[in-house]
Amino acid sequence: MSNDQYYGGQQYDPYANGQQNPADVTQTWEGQTWDTQYQPAVSYDQIQAAQAAQAQPQPQAPVGHGSQADAYPQPYPQPYEQQYASHGGSAAYYAEPVAEPVAEPAAAPAAPPAPAADAGPAYSSPTTSGNTRVTDAQRARAEGRSPIIDPGMQPAALTALLGLLLAGGASLGSYGLLLPLVLLQGLTAAGWFRLNGMWPARQGIALAFLGGLVADAALLAAGREHAAAAILGTLGVWVLLCLVLQLRSHADPDERMYGLMATIASAALTVVATGHLGAAPDAVVVGGIAVAAAVFARALPLPGPVSLVAALLASAGAGIAAGGFTGLGTSxxxxxxxAGVCALVGLRAAAYDYPSRFVHMTAGVALPLTAAAPAVYLLGRALA
Incomplete structure (x- = not known):
């Protein structure tokens, strides 16, 4: 007998009442897919949990196609929101989604402590590479202090010694005066460049010092009676030479102008110091002793106005005493x-803008005697 059944002459169809033929059903996957070769690792605790779940009574699945897969236990927790049965069953019996851990936000770095309200301005350490920094003079002005520091007793003692050497050399003659004069010119050239913050400046120092030597040689060749022409002629030539050399420089315009002014000033001071060689010997003796007394009195620990008056009185008194041993007398x-007034001007210039110890031992020693050279030369000729 065939599989077809007839009732009342009609073929019986068991799926005519709306039921669906399983042969005509095509199962489709509506969830997420995954690689079938991947086998997740299952721990021993997860296996025990799965066995305990199997031992519990399972709910009855509703009758119908695909209902036998709804009650399958899960061997391990599911990390997704929904997991689908392998035979198209519902996901209602699967575990609730496991929340993934959320990374804690990184802690913000601690803010640096705010500076105290009463803290003063921070100053950088001095550098030699040309970087911008706060100078000692700027710091002194910001703190309300004076940017002037006098050289002190030790440079004053060296100035007095050099002045006495000039006085003793002048009593011996022009060539006896030449050696301390050359020393004075070398200290002047080096100290002025360092006082202006230009160091090392070997070329400028050598150029200024050479100008002083040329002025000495020109004066010795022309004679003391032509001292003014020799000094002024050398000064004019050296200013022109400094100008030409600075114009050939490849530095910035500001640096070039600054270097030009420092070189001309240093050369001019070094050449002016030759006035001691052109002055009368008695005038050099009186001037050297007066400058020595003035700077020594100025270095004494006295109040400012009192120290200034004491230095002027000391220079005048030393001039009277030295004039008694020479032909000048009370004049x-x-x-x-x-000479004392000019020496104090030179000493003040050497004390400006917080100079270093090197400045005190060069410009602080030489500038009082160099600044006094015009007074020694002019007053010596007038009083003689």
Whole structure:
């Protein structure tokens, strides 16, 4: 007998009442897919949990196609929101989704402590590479202090010694005066460049020092009676030479102008110091002793105005005393006072803008005697 059944002459169809033929059903996957070769690792605790779940009574699945897969236990927790049965069953019996751990936000770095309200301005350490920094003079002005520091007793003692050497060399003659004068010119050239913050400046120092030597040689060749022409002629030539050399420089315009002014000033001071060689010997003796007394009195620990008056009185008194040993007599007081005033001006220039110890031992020693050279030369000729 065939599989077809007839009832009342009609073929019986068991799926005519709306039921679906399993042969005509095509199962489709509506969830996420995964690689079938991947086998997740299952721990021993997960296996025990799965066995305990199997031992519990399972809910009855509703009758119908695909209902036998709804009650399958899960061997391990499911990390996704929904997992689908392998035979198209519902996901209602699967475990609830496991929340993935959320990374904690990184802690913000601690803010640096705020500076105290009463803390002063921070100053950088001095550098030699040309970087911008706060200078000692700027710091002093910011703190309300004066940017002037006098050289002190030790440079004053060296100035007094050099002045006495000039006085002793002048009493011996022009060539006896030449050696301390050359030393004075070398200290002047080096100290002025360092006082202006230009160091090392070997070319500028050598150029200024060479100008002083040329002025000495020109004066010795022309004679003391032509001292003014020799000094002014050398000064004019050296200013022109400095100008030409600085124009050939490849530095920035500002640096070039700054270097030009420092070189011309240093050369001019070094050449002006030759005035000691052109002055009368008695005037050099009085001037050297007066400058020594003035700077020594200025270095004493006295109040400012008192120290200034004491230095001027000391220079005048030393001029009177030295004039008594020479032919100047009491007129030596005027020469001594003029030399003392110029010496204090040079000492003040060497004390400006927080100079270093090197400045005090060069410019602080030489500038008082160099600044006094014009007064010694002019007053010596006038009083003689």
């Amino acid at each position: 030596g007081a005027l020469l001594g006072l003029g």
